[in-house]
Amino acid sequence: MTEVTLSNVVKNYGAHRAVHGIDLDIQHGEFVVLVGPSGCGKSTTLRMIAGLEAISGGDVSIGGRIVNDLPPRERNISMVFQNYALYPHMTVRENLGFSLAIKKKAPEEIIAAVDEAAAILGLDELMDRKPAELSGGQRQRVAMGRAIVRHPDVFLFDEPLSNLDAKLRTQMRVEIKKLHQKVGNTIIYVTHDQVEAMTLADRIVLMQDGHIVQVGTPLELFDKPVNTFVATFIGSPPMNLIDGIVRGDNAVELHAPSSGGLHGGLTIPLPSTARGRVSDGQAIKFGFRADNLMPMGHAVEEGGERTELDLPVTLTEPLGTETLLFTEVAGTEVQAKMYNPRPVRPGETLKFQLMLDKCHIFDAATSNAIRG
Amino acid sequence: MDRNLTHRNRRRVLKAVHFVALFLTMAIICIPGLWIVLNSFRPTVEIMAKPPVWTPSFTLDHYRAMFGGAGEGGVPVFSYFRNSMIVSVTSTVIAILIGMSGGYAFARYRFKGKGAYFVGLMLFRAVPGVALSLPLFIVFARVGIIDTHFGLILAYVAMNVPFTVWLTDGFFRQIPKELHEAAEIDGCTRWQAFWKVEFPVARSGVASAAIFAFLTSWNEFALASQLTRSVGSKTMPVGLLDFTAEFTINWGGMCALAVLMIIPALILTFLVQKHLIAGLTFGGVKG
Ligand SMILES: Nc1ncnc2c1ncn2[C@@H]1O[C@H](COP(=O)(O)OP(=O)(O)O)[C@@H](O)[C@H]1O
Ligand SMILES: [Mg+2]
Numbered sequence: 001m002t003e004v005t006l007s008n009v010v011k012n013y014g015a016h017r018a019v020h021g022i023d024l025d026i027q028h029g030e031f032v033v034l035v036g037p038s039g040c041g042k043s044t045t046l047r048m049i050a051g052l053e054a055i056s057g058g059d060v061s062i063g064g065r066i067v068n069d070l071p072p073r074e075r076n077i078s079m080v081f082q083n084y085a086l087y088p089h090m091t092v093r094e095n096l097g098f099s100l101a102i103k104k105k106a107p108e109e110i111i112a113a114v115d116e117a118a119a120i121l122g123l124d125e126l127m128d129r130k131p132a133e134l135s136g137g138q139r140q141r142v143a144m145g146r147a148i149v150r151h152p153d154v155f156l157f158d159e160p161l162s163n164l165d166a167k168l169r170t171q172m173r174v175e176i177k178k179l180h181q182k183v184g185n186t187i188i189y190v191t192h193d194q195v196e197a198m199t200l201a202d203r204i205v206l207m208q209d210g211h212i213v214q215v216g217t218p219l220e221l222f223d224k225p226v227n228t229f230v231a232t233f234i235g236s237p238p239m240n241l242i243d244g245i246v247r248g249d250n251a252v253e254l255h256a257p258s259s260g261g262l263h264g265g266l267t268i269p270l271p272s273t274a275r276g277r278v279s280d281g282q283a284i285k286f287g288f289r290a291d292n293l294m295p296m297g298h299a300v301e302e303g304g305e306r307t308e309l310d311l312p313v314t315l316t317e318p319l320g321t322e323t324l325l326f327t328e329v330a331g332t333e334v335q336a337k338m339y340n341p342r343p344v345r346p347g348e349t350l351k352f353q354l355m356l357d358k359c360h361i362f363d364a365a366t367s368n369a370i371r372g
Numbered sequence: 373m374d375r376n377l378t379h380r381n382r383r384r385v386l387k388a389v390h391f392v393a394l395f396l397t398m399a400i401i402c403i404p405g406l407w408i409v410l411n412s413f414r415p416t417v418e419i420m421a422k423p424p425v426w427t428p429s430f431t432l433d434h435y436r437a438m439f440g441g442a443g444e445g446g447v448p449v450f451s452y453f454r455n456s457m458i459v460s461v462t463s464t465v466i467a468i469l470i471g472m473s474g475g476y477a478f479a480r481y482r483f484k485g486k487g488a489y490f491v492g493l494m495l496f497r498a499v500p501g502v503a504l505s506l507p508l509f510i511v512f513a514r515v516g517i518i519d520t521h522f523g524l525i526l527a528y529v530a531m532n533v534p535f536t537v538w539l540t541d542g543f544f545r546q547i548p549k550e551l552h553e554a555a556e557i558d559g560c561t562r563w564q565a566f567w568k569v570e571f572p573v574a575r576s577g578v579a580s581a582a583i584f585a586f587l588t589s590w591n592e593f594a595l596a597s598q599l600t601r602s603v604g605s606k607t608m609p610v611g612l613l614d615f616t617a618e619f620t621i622n623w624g625g626m627c628a629l630a631v632l633m634i635i636p637a638l639i640l641t642f643l644v645q646k647h648l649i650a651g652l653t654f655g656g657v658k659g
Contacts, residue, residue, distance in 0.1 A: 098558050
């Protein structure tokens with residue numbers, strides 16, 4: 001059983017604190033994705049787990065064993081780097097077998113393990129080539145092969161797909177997921193791409209500025225973001241956020257960010273989930289996803305709280321099954337979705353319905369979500 | 373149409389200019405060497421003839437004399453060659469070991485005063501060897517290592533280390549640190565990661581540093597002429613002086629010895645050339 005546990009892990013680079021006391025419990029066999037904007041400390045955290053970076057405080061344990069001061073080779077982990085870090089002077093076969101050769105395993109054993117990994121990743125044809133003679137996708141595969149050859153307790157991935165083109169990236173994403181289902185090891189995967197995080201993760205760890213902001217399944221983060229950062233980071237297009245002020249106990253007045261609520265904005269009902277949790281005059285951010293604002297007359301599920309708005313469409317983005325509509329609510333640009341496409345002229349005003357029960361209310365001062 | 377033509381003509385002219393410039397440069401580099409080789413095979417009269425003799429005749433006299441007895445213009449070629457070899461090879465090996473460690477440290481580690489230290493090393497390299505010859509002579513004489521292989525090796529190591537540090541630092545810097553990290557995760561110690569991964573990848577860089585160090589020692593004259601006295605320690609460049617007498621210079625003999633000096637350097641360069649040109653293959657990283 002190889003759980004990975006971080007408790008109060010800190011990393012300082014001189015006076016700069018890159019990771020601020022992280023706590024994280026990763027179960028055996030779990031696929032955990034660390035995601036967040038560039039520079040938020042994901043790689044640093046991963047490298048501390050790998051032992052490539054000394055930890056400045058706290059404890060890292062792998063399989064119940066505290067590994068704070070163990071060198072990487074004694075942690076029984078393997079890692080795939082963003083630039084693959086294949087050994088350029090070795091053939092693919094030698095690259096794959098390197099870790100076993102270092103451990104002085106018997107040649108037959110090495111050959112068997114290398115062949116097994118090669119078969120899993122479809123590398124058989126490439127075994128005698130040097131890394132320079134491989135395409136980006138093939139290098140990526142070799143890097144993964146090198147990681148699985150020695151059956152580590154934990155796989156670490158640091159943005160393994162970001163050097164690939166979009167198509168290959170999607171393809172490799174599927175392969176990584178299949179690989180996880182096949183070998184079943186614990187995987188800790190770092191990416192800045194929320195799509196990768198959503199599609200791969202059993203559990204997402206969303207980081208910002210060296211802190212963990214939210215941990216949960218992809219759907220938890222999507223449906224119940226704890227603050228506006230999570231709300232706008234997860235999901236594409238990002239959640240629409242509009243400044244608002246609570247009026248009375250069951251209305252919200254939406255207004256443009258610059259107006260400060262002085263001029264009368266657009267008043268809509270306060271979603272019932274938020275009633276009693278906000279007070280009259282409280283400044284909030286009102287959030288909803290594009291899917292929850294759609295033109296009337298679409299066959300959508302009945303019931304639920306909704307409100308109707310007349311909004312001008314400024315731009316359309318047809319995406320095939322759906323069309324993104326850019327429009328404006330109380331002076332803030334928002335995106336809406338339309339599922340049965342019909343031509344919409346820019347400038348045309350449509351009647352939209354907003355699903356109030358799917359909306360999110362955030363406190364404007366703290367950015368934290370207000371929900372039951 | 374017209375414009376096409378002018379552009380094509382211009383390209384032709386540029387090509388011609390390029391070729392001529394290249395030819396002149398190569399001529400300037402190669403003619404002195406060629407001259408030495410030619411002269412080593414010509415009778416002394418012909419070398420000194422004024423006006424010059426354009427159709428050279430061929431003789432092995434200078435070589436015969438050089439390997440001959442001490443009385444007939446012979447010099448202890450084999451001793452000089454052996455001294456040169458011992459001094460150059462040993463000092464190169466030592467300088468590479470030290471310089472490579474230094475270069476690696478500069479490329480991989482952060483430490484206090486790194487920049488200043490590096491500049492200091494380079495400045496040290498900028499001091500001309502001749503300027504050091506007198507102080508070195510005095511110090512070596514006091515310590516008692518004048519006229520020994522050891523003394524010369526010491527001087528050459530000091531001369532070559534800064535350059536080797538500088539060169540290998542550049543090569544190691546180009547190797548992504550992920551390579552040794554991957555090796556360490558694969559089970560290597562830091563030491564193994566260096567020898568099994570980083571060193572082989574930087575091999576061409578180390579080879580070029582080695583050839584530079586070797587040639588510097590092999591050709592060095594100013595220091596060697598001061599620090600060596602006897603047949604037991606004189607190197608080939610110093611040996612060339614044996615052909616100068618009080619009033620005459622035996623140009624033919626000197627050229628013959630110079631040819632013998634050039635040959636090993638040439639062979640070495642050809643052997644290592646593959647590494648020099650191959651450059652670093654960074655196929656292992658990125659796409
Ligand atoms: N070797 C280092 N020295 C100093 N600061 C570093 C070093 N490595 C990373 N940092 C800083 O730590 C923070 C987190 O970096 P990193 O973990 O690489 O972010 P990312 O989430 O993009 O992977 C950044 O602000 C970065 O500038
Ligand atoms: Mg990173």
